[in-house]
Amino acid sequence: MLGRQNNQICDGVNISYINISKFKISRLSFTVFVPLSRETAAVNAVLFSTLERCCRKYPDFSSFNKKLEELYGANIYSSANKIGEAQALTISAVCINDNTTFDKSKVTMAVSELLSEIIFNPCLEGEKFREEDVLQAKRQVKETIQAEHNDKKIYAKRRCEELMFQDESFGISEYGKEEDVEKITAGDVFDAWENILGTAKIEIIALGDFDYNSVHKLFSDKFSEVKRQEVQKFSGVVKEGTGKVREFEDLSDVSQCKLVLGLRTGTKDEKHLFATKLMTALFGGTPTSKLFLNVREALSLCYYCSANFDRHKGVIFVESGIEQENMTRAKEEILKQLDEIKKGNFSDEELNETKMHLSQNLEKIEDSLTAIDGWYISQVLEKKVFSPQTYASLINSITKNEVIEAANNVKLDTIYCLLKKGV
Amino acid sequence: MMRLKEFTSESLGEKYFFVKHPSGLNIYLYPKKNYKSSYAILGVNYGSIDAKFKTKSKGITEVPSGIAHYLEHKLFEGEKGDAFESYAKTGASANAYTSFDKTAYLFSCSDKFQESLEVLLDFVQSPYFTEKNVEKERGIIAQEIKMYEDNPDWCVYCNLLSAMYKNHPVKLNIAGTVESITQITPEYLYECYGAFYNLNNMSLCIAGNIDTDETMATIDKNLKYSKAFDTERILPEEPLEIAKKEIIQNLDIGSPIFQLGFKENSNNYKANEKDLVCISIILKTLTSKASPMYEKLLNLGLINTSSFDCEYMETPGMSAIIFGGESNDPYRAADVIRDEIEKIHINGISEEKFNWAKKALYGENVGGLNSVSSLANSLFNASLSNREIFKYINSICEVSLDDVNSKIQNILKTELSALSIVKPQ
Known part of the structure; x- marks a missing residue:
């Protein structure tokens, strides 16, 4: 069991530490959570891309990165995620532990300080970030958005999300829109920085072998100089399905077409959430799931066909890559398999095997710092935080009837097809 | 037993x-x-x-x-x-x-x-x-x-x-x-x-x-x-020369990508631990975010931080070093990389760069000892290449600047490089 130490630094800012001695590395992450909105998504993404470049102490890209290489190739990087209707922006630092270095140098503390420096002491020119840093950061974010078009699986899922949630903030990308990135100024980035430090919900997670008191003090000191205001509120929207299905398609010059189905689960309470998680795995989450065995193995229609549940938004996405002429057949088969679960056409054995598969995957989380970090970051906005073990035991307590009930609450909402041009 | x-x-x-x-x-x-x-x-x-x-x-x-x-x-x-x-x-x-x-x-x-x-x-x-x-x-x-x-x-x-x-x-x-x-x-x-x-x-x-x-x-x-x-x-004879200098494909994508590959002279030869350490250090000094080449490529808008990378690949009868990523101007990116390689062929690697690259490579490998999948996979790859994983880590600690600088002379020959580009239609 992971023992987690928790401290509030100030209103809306929390730091936690799990001391884990089995690893030779440690990890520190700093995540801000803000409501996802078209107005701010792009500038926030650009801000984090700007921050990861350098800091006042190491004021250019090379000197900052040289410092990291000297700290045994420590890595500091930013990432953007969507958690329900929140934009979560993280700067993570990973380094080897002090006792594994050649010279027993204090790498973990030096890296913690660097992480705090890039967040609290960035390179500014008055009330603006430096133009050249912002220009580079904007290019990075723009190219990240453009590159999504390179991977058709990611692209098709993104398009389905955009179209299905065009009236909800969940339809907004965690990187914002390319045209919004274009318009951002160095002054906008500064405003976003002040706003985030002042009003975002913030979670700092230290994992591994840190001198926690010092890390805690480091961030407490930094925040004592920040004027914190009222913390931004989040309102997660989980809509029930209406039963009305919308269909969308795009054309592209592809070898293989993509099919993405968006289904609403209307998740109501904790029990329902765990039942839906289990139901989705039975439906399309394992190599013995209904989708794998039928759409792939029995009909040989595709190489992949899988279902994933986003518990924060109460939505299941089914994704597959198929021939254009098999589109309808695949769609019908996928929905038929969901109906089978709705009717209870699955054995206790199948259900138990799925539970075992999920439990083992949850247990594995403890063997990776990245996985532990992600696990806790994804629950910061939740009312209740589960450890992987508790989560597993709750999944294991779900009955067959609860799975059937969860399946019967699932409603197809959106069908998205990426089709071949000129066919 | x-x-x-x-x-x-x-x-x-x-x-x-x-x-x-x-x-x-x-x-x-x-x-x-x-x-x-x-x-x-x-x-x-x-x-x-x-x-x-x-x-x-x-x-x-x-x-x-x-x-x-x-x-x-x-x-x-x-x-x-x-x-x-x-x-x-x-x-x-x-x-x-x-x-x-x-x-x-x-x-x-x-x-x-x-x-x-x-x-x-x-x-x-x-x-x-x-x-x-x-x-x-x-x-x-x-x-x-x-x-x-x-x-x-x-x-x-x-x-x-x-x-x-x-x-x-x-x-x-x-x-x-x-x-x-x-x-x-x-x-x-x-x-x-x-x-x-x-x-x-x-x-x-x-x-x-x-x-x-x-x-x-x-x-x-x-x-x-x-x-x-x-x-x-049974592998066919492979001449040292490359088949062609350039290859381009159009696809319906969002951003162009490129790879610049250097064919290495390695018929029936597998790098030992020390060779591999030398190659890795050379590649670090070229492509680490701390390197002048990386900074130049980035400032000129020729690469981005989320995709630029480089690897040494080796299978029986061949080995190659490949640089690549997304780029709005693959030709210029390739020119900058070739120029920097020319420079290290002439000047070698400085002691300062060697020192941070060595530490970074060591850190990266210590990092790899923490996940059961990367451990088992490293053992498997080492097994088929006749290498031993701890000997490799020790070689990082023991390698000298001279070792690295003499290795440079045998690898990354510009005349054996080829450029591959996939660009939007």
Whole structure:
């Protein structure tokens, strides 16, 4: 069991530490959570891309990165995620532990300080970030958005999300829109920085072998100089399905077409959430799931066909890559398999095997710092935080009837097809 | 009980065990204290480049391309059922892959490890190919091939290899083509299985929460002894020159990507630990975010931080160094890289750069000792390349600037470089 130490630094800012001695590395992450909105998504993404470049102490890209290489190739990087209707922006630092270095140098503390420096002491020119840093950061974010078009699986899922949630903030990308990135100024980035430090919900997670008191003090000191205001509120929207299905398609010059189905689960309470998680795995989450065995193995229609549940938004996405002429057949088969679960056409054995598969995957989380970090970051906005073990035991307590009930609450909402041009 | 040979890294407090089993199988066991999970990989020294081979009984045989990969898919199906069904009963997550020179079957789990290991050993040693089950797979593999045809990262890589190599089969797609796989039959699959899936040609690497005695007993009980191994790889002569300097493909994508590859002179030669350390340090000084080349490429808007990378690749009969990523101007990016390489050929690497690159490489490798999957995979790769993972880490500590600077003279020859570009239509 992971023992987690928790401290509030100030209103809306929390730091936690799990001391884990089995690893030779440690990890520190700093995540801000803000409501996802078209107005701010792009500038926030650009801000984090700007921050990861350098800091006042190491004021250019090379000197900052040289410092990291000297700290045994420590890595500091930013990432953007969507958690329900929140934009979560993280700067993570990973380094080897002090006792594994050649010279027993204090790498973990030096890296913690660097992480705090890039967040609290960035390179500014008055009330603006430096133009050249912002220009580079904007290019990075723009190219990240453009590159999504390179991977058709990611692209098709993104398009389905955009179209299905065009009236909800969940339809907004965690990187914002390319045209919004274009318009951002160095002054906008500064405003976003002040706003985030002042009003975002913030979670700092230290994992591994840190001198926690010092890390805690480091961030407490930094925040004592920040004027914190009222913390931004989040309102997660989980809509029930209406039963009305919308269909969308795009054309592209592809070898293989993509099919993405968006289904609403209307998740109501904790029990329902765990039942839906289990139901989705039975439906399309394992190599013995209904989708794998039928759409792939029995009909040989595709190489992949899988279902994933986003518990924060109460939505299941089914994704597959198929021939254009098999589109309808695949769609019908996928929905038929969901109906089978709705009717209870699955054995206790199948259900138990799925539970075992999920439990083992949850247990594995403890063997990776990245996985532990992600696990806790994804629950910061939740009312209740589960450890992987508790989560597993709750999944294991779900009955067959609860799975059937969860399946019967699932409603197809959106069908998205990426089709071949000129066919 | 077989005597296990212990390999240790005293400075890091790490150890693993090796034994050459009487059946011929190389076994590596890396117990990790306090870990919840385990990871096992059983691999064969056989991949897509082995479509032509020689055995004592049959002489030279040639088979359709893509067969190693097809075989990997088909091994999961046995007479009594599918291996995935057996894994479902133990709760493990299983997978497999085929590369140019390896085929590997793996699983990870946090419970019932011995049962899952039995499943792995059983299905890899029990081929069962019928007209019907081979036919069934064709549609699935065709879709896998088509999925890769839309993947620009994969296309840019395959195109680069086809530009660099005139004869070596790395220029051919690992999974074959939708056309070539139509020729695959149960007979071909049995023939290739018989030629290469021999315990003398395989390694089993396990890392994680395991008891070595119990694990050895399970392995011992489940191995089927193979006949003597006499299969020889047949690779064509490959001239040193590249086939062509440039290759371009258009795809419906958002941003152009490129790879610049340097063909290395390495017929039938595998780098040892020290060579590999030298190459890695040279590549770090060129492509680390702290390097002048990286900064220049970034400031000129020629690369981005999320995609630029470089790798050293090695399979029998070839090795290459490849730089690449997304770029709005691949030609200029390639020019900058070639220029910087010219510079280090003339000036060598400075002591300052050498020092940080060495520390960074060490840190990266210590980082790799923390995940059971990367440990088992490193052991597997090292096993097939005759390298030892702790010796590699020690070489990082011991390597000198002179070693590195003399290595530079033999690698990254501009005249042996080729550029591959995939751009939006």
